[in-house]
Amino acid sequence: MNEKEFLYRLQEHQNIIYKLVHLYAVSEEDKRDLYQEIVLQAWKTYPAFRGEAKFSTWLYRLCLNTIFTFNRKAGRIEYTDTTRFEGKMVVNSTSDEADRLYRAIRVLPEIERAIISLHLDGYDNKEIGELLGITPNLVGVKIYRAKQQLATLLKDI
Amino acid sequence: MMDIENIWQQQGKGEDDMLKELLKRSPEELTSKWPLKKLRANLLRGIVLSEACAVIYLAIIIYLPVWQIITSMLILILFNTWLSITSWKLYKKIPETISSALSLKQELEINYARFRQWFAVQERVSLFIYPIAATGGFMLGGVVGSQKTVEEFLYNPLVLSILAVTILILVPISYFVSRWFFNHTYGKYLKKLKKWIEELQ
Numbered sequence: 001m002n003e004k005e006f007l008y009r010l011q012e013h014q015n016i017i018y019k020l021v022h023l024y025a026v027s028e029e030d031k032r033d034l035y036q037e038i039v040l041q042a043w044k045t046y047p048a049f050r051g052e053a054k055f056s057t058w059l060y061r062l063c064l065n066t067i068f069t070f071n072r073k074a075g076r077i078e079y080t081d082t083t084r085f086e087g088k089m090v091v092n093s094t095s096d097e098a099d100r101l102y103r104a105i106r107v108l109p110e111i112e113r114a115i116i117s118l119h120l121d122g123y124d125n126k127e128i129g130e131l132l133g134i135t136p137n138l139v140g141v142k143i144y145r146a147k148q149q150l151a152t153l154l155k156d157i
Numbered sequence: 158m159m160d161i162e163n164i165w166q167q168q169g170k171g172e173d174d175m176l177k178e179l180l181k182r183s184p185e186e187l188t189s190k191w192p193l194k195k196l197r198a199n200l201l202r203g204i205v206l207s208e209a210c211a212v213i214y215l216a217i218i219i220y221l222p223v224w225q226i227i228t229s230m231l232i233l234i235l236f237n238t239w240l241s242i243t244s245w246k247l248y249k250k251i252p253e254t255i256s257s258a259l260s261l262k263q264e265l266e267i268n269y270a271r272f273r274q275w276f277a278v279q280e281r282v283s284l285f286i287y288p289i290a291a292t293g294g295f296m297l298g299g300v301v302g303s304q305k306t307v308e309e310f311l312y313n314p315l316v317l318s319i320l321a322v323t324i325l326i327l328v329p330i331s332y333f334v335s336r337w338f339f340n341h342t343y344g345k346y347l348k349k350l351k352k353w354i355e356e357l358q
Contacts, residue, residue: 003185006184014173014176014177014180015170016169017176018173018176019169033190036179037190039184039187040184041191043184043187044184044254048257048258058257065256066191068265069265071346109356110353111353111356117165121166131261132261134262
């Protein structure tokens with residue numbers, strides 16, 4: 001398998017890794033560990049990727065399975081001004097709104113964070129259900145609740 | 158209200174230095190901290206240790222061919238063989254990597270089940286192997302130290318009482334220590350897995 005081709009595909013979809021890791025990592029060390037674990041797991045699992053699903057869907061599943069089974073350090077996420085961008089991220093003009101959105105989503109319970117992230121990225125309830133192993137109805141219920149919570153949080157943040 | 162779908166989809170389109178650096182390196186250079194990988198390594202280490210102990214027990218039989226010692230060492234060898242086989246079966250069941258085909262719930266269930274199975278093995282070890290090994294060591298040390306035969310050494314009621322107390326104390330202690338150690342190391346992790354599995358029911 002071509003390592004360059006693999007890394008190129010990962011670079012093309014690095015926004016998925018970035019977004020998910022930033023929703024769950026508590027510290028810089030956590031972030032580094034998760035990035036490293038996801039890239040390594042993706043590399044080892046990539047030969048089994050047959051292209052039946054889109055690469056982005058495959059990567060989403062792999063990221064979520066890695067993040068949730070990884071023994072992350074316990075700790076509260078501190079919402080300081082430097083938590084998200086740390087001056088390293090090239091941000092666009094909506095950075096304030098994006099920051100507020102991140103902060104709000106990170107307040108949600110961990111499973112809901114995954115569901116809302118998938119939903120905002122355009123996955124339908126059936127696809128989300130398949131990725132998580134739950135029924136589309138339950139996905140619908142959780143999205144409804146999470147959106148209500150988000151609306152309240154976005155008013156407050 | 159902001160257009161959250163649009164904002165979310167625009168995220169991560171820039172470059173994060175840490176991720177960018179990582180994607181320049183060969184994935185082969187990266188190291189894994191994945192819990193199931195650590196568990197596989199623990200099991201393999203346990204198998205090697207168990208087999209090394211069996212070799213030592215065999216050597217004791219050769220150098221001290223007294224029937225009581227031979228019997229206790231053979232029991233230990235049997236336990237160690239059972240432990241190695243059980244550990245090997247579990248080792249073979251543990252996947253080397255995350256599955257990109259399973260759902261999150263299935264992946265969580267696999268992780269949870271494998272850790273519980275490993276704990277069941279550790280519990281049996283703490284109940285049978287550690288106390289028996291300690292008792293064997295007590296007898297062996299006593300015989301070698303006192304320069305007496307096993308019968309002569311055990312004939313003393315005080316020695317027998319000490320042996321009985323040692324076993325009575327060691328069995329619960331090793332059981333509770335192993336439980337404490339497991340909970341201390343993996344308790345929080347397993348609680349989280351269980352909570353997420355329940356949330357996904």
